[in-house]
Amino acid sequence: MKSSIENSTFITTSEKVAFDKVHREKIKFNMSRYDVAVDKGLKKYSNLDIARDRAGFLKYKVINELDRFLIEFEDNFTENGGKIIWAQNSEEALKEIHNITSKHNIKSAVKSKSMTTEEIELNDALINDGIDVVETDLGEFIVQQAGQKPYHIVTPAMHMSKEDVALLYNEKFNTPEDLTPEELTLYTRKLLREKFTSADLGITGANFLIADTGSIALTENEGNGMLSMSFPKVHIAIAGIEKIIPKLEDLDLYWPLLAAHGTGQSMTVYNSIISGPRKNSEIDGPENMYLILLDNGRVNLLKEEKQRQALSCIRCGACLNACPVYKNIGGHTYNTTYSGPIGSVITPYLAGEKKYKHLSFASSLCGKCTTVCPVKIPLHELLLINRNHAVKKGYTTFFEKQTNNISSKVLGSRKLLDLFSGKTKNALMNLSVAGIWGPRRDLPKIAPKSFNQLWKEKEK
Numbered sequence: 001m002k003s004s005i006e007n008s009t010f011i012t013t014s015e016k017v018a019f020d021k022v023h024r025e026k027i028k029f030n031m032s033r034y035d036v037a038v039d040k041g042l043k044k045y046s047n048l049d050i051a052r053d054r055a056g057f058l059k060y061k062v063i064n065e066l067d068r069f070l071i072e073f074e075d076n077f078t079e080n081g082g083k084i085i086w087a088q089n090s091e092e093a094l095k096e097i098h099n100i101t102s103k104h105n106i107k108s109a110v111k112s113k114s115m116t117t118e119e120i121e122l123n124d125a126l127i128n129d130g131i132d133v134v135e136t137d138l139g140e141f142i143v144q145q146a147g148q149k150p151y152h153i154v155t156p157a158m159h160m161s162k163e164d165v166a167l168l169y170n171e172k173f174n175t176p177e178d179l180t181p182e183e184l185t186l187y188t189r190k191l192l193r194e195k196f197t198s199a200d201l202g203i204t205g206a207n208f209l210i211a212d213t214g215s216i217a218l219t220e221n222e223g224n225g226m227l228s229m230s231f232p233k234v235h236i237a238i239a240g241i242e243k244i245i246p247k248l249e250d251l252d253l254y255w256p257l258l259a260a261h262g263t264g265q266s267m268t269v270y271n272s273i274i275s276g277p278r279k280n281s282e283i284d285g286p287e288n289m290y291l292i293l294l295d296n297g298r299v300n301l302l303k304e305e306k307q308r309q310a311l312s313c314i315r316c317g318a319c320l321n322a323c324p325v326y327k328n329i330g331g332h333t334y335n336t337t338y339s340g341p342i343g344s345v346i347t348p349y350l351a352g353e354k355k356y357k358h359l360s361f362a363s364s365l366c367g368k369c370t371t372v373c374p375v376k377i378p379l380h381e382l383l384l385i386n387r388n389h390a391v392k393k394g395y396t397t398f399f400e401k402q403t404n405n406i407s408s409k410v411l412g413s414r415k416l417l418d419l420f421s422g423k424t425k426n427a428l429m430n431l432s433v434a435g436i437w438g439p440r441r442d443l444p445k446i447a448p449k450s451f452n453q454l455w456k457e458k459e460k
Helices: 002-018 021-042 048-064 066-079 090-103 115-119 122-128 138-145 162-173 181-198 224-230 248-262 298-302 307-312 318-322 324-329 340-351 353-361 368-372 379-392 398-411 422-432 451-459
Strands: 083-087 108-111 132-135 201-204 208-210 215-220 234-240 270-274 288-294
Touching: 002 324, 002 353, 021 248, 021 318, 021 324, 048 066, 048 248, 048 307, 066 083, 083 090, 090 122, 090 234, 090 288, 108 122, 108 181, 108 224, 115 122, 115 234, 122 132, 132 138, 138 162, 138 181, 162 181, 181 224, 201 224, 208 248, 215 224, 215 248, 224 270, 248 270, 298 307, 298 340, 307 340, 307 379, 318 324, 318 340, 318 368, 340 353, 340 368, 340 379, 353 379, 368 379
Parallel strands: 083 288, 108 132, 108 201, 201 234, 234 288
Antiparallel strands: 208 215, 215 270
8 A cells, every 4th residue: 555655646746746847847958067067077988988998897796795895894994993884774874873972972063975874864863853954955955954855866956046045045044036056056165164163073975985905085076074073083884785995096997987977977076985094104094983884675686696786886867867757757756865766776675665666667778778878778668677576576556457458368369359340449548548648648540440451451
């Protein structure tokens, strides 16, 4: 029953957002800028396909040997002075973070952009513990002030125009309503600088976990990640167990691919490698560094022979920007941490197949998501496999089952197909599927005679 409610809510919200002209104009504008930048960025590769082949092969190799690489990473990270905490789910992760903040008497925290922290709803947990937590990525800060979740895994405030942001700041900070983007950025910068210098805790994600050095690699464009790590006395990084790459040298492959596919840059502005807390000889950096390694359903994906390839994702957002469904219904409609094609593939395993099976059906299967993926995940094929799993496990309604059964029998029988006239078939179509087809689309008309009937008449 709950699955049907989720699906119904998804369809209702999708229709509302898809026909919101103001929303569509904002997304169209922001997507067009992305398309131009990325097209330019990808042209810098002499042979992009070779780079994608190598990146996909290496990540998939790691996924298939994940236990070995995780052990190697843990040994090296702890040798560097860091502390690793393994968390099976969100509850365990939040409990361990609570223990850390209590131990160090944390009162305030600065946080760089991290989808993994969104996944475990860390901000709410910290606020409930009485800790002042602020997002320091500009887009994340805007979304936090608006009381919303990120709209996109790379550009969280993609759905907002500069006018929207100016009005939001006027409401929250009593700034003038007509501030320019530059003025809004400078205002935010000044506000956040005070947060950085006074925070007890810095929180980050990790784009990559480097096994042979026991380091985390962090990619950003604003410097807020570096400040979140270097000023506070305690640093907590949170990463999914799938973020492993074998060697430091592999960043030479992954950093440019992530930048080119994510924002169209040759390289992002700030790329940091952190190998633990500060040493005695160093003058800045945290005194204590913790890394939460999160499962939270990833093992469910790992068990699947084909779908596990989705764990190769480097979170560039390219598949979202290419997806015609995402472009029309927007990021918030998915009601999940990870939206778009990659979210539709992995969310049923991270958050429950029965509850989120409908996401795998929200696709045109055009295949563009697969075409643009920098690690060559066959996303549209995995969506089909997810659909097959959902049907086999019985996560379908009575109407869906009956429709499929009747359709299979009719479409598999020439006699039944030619039993009724075109007029009767159109009437039956209107009765059975017109509602699902939607009020804003014209239901295709079936011809008075089938091709088979026309062929027989021609032969006579």
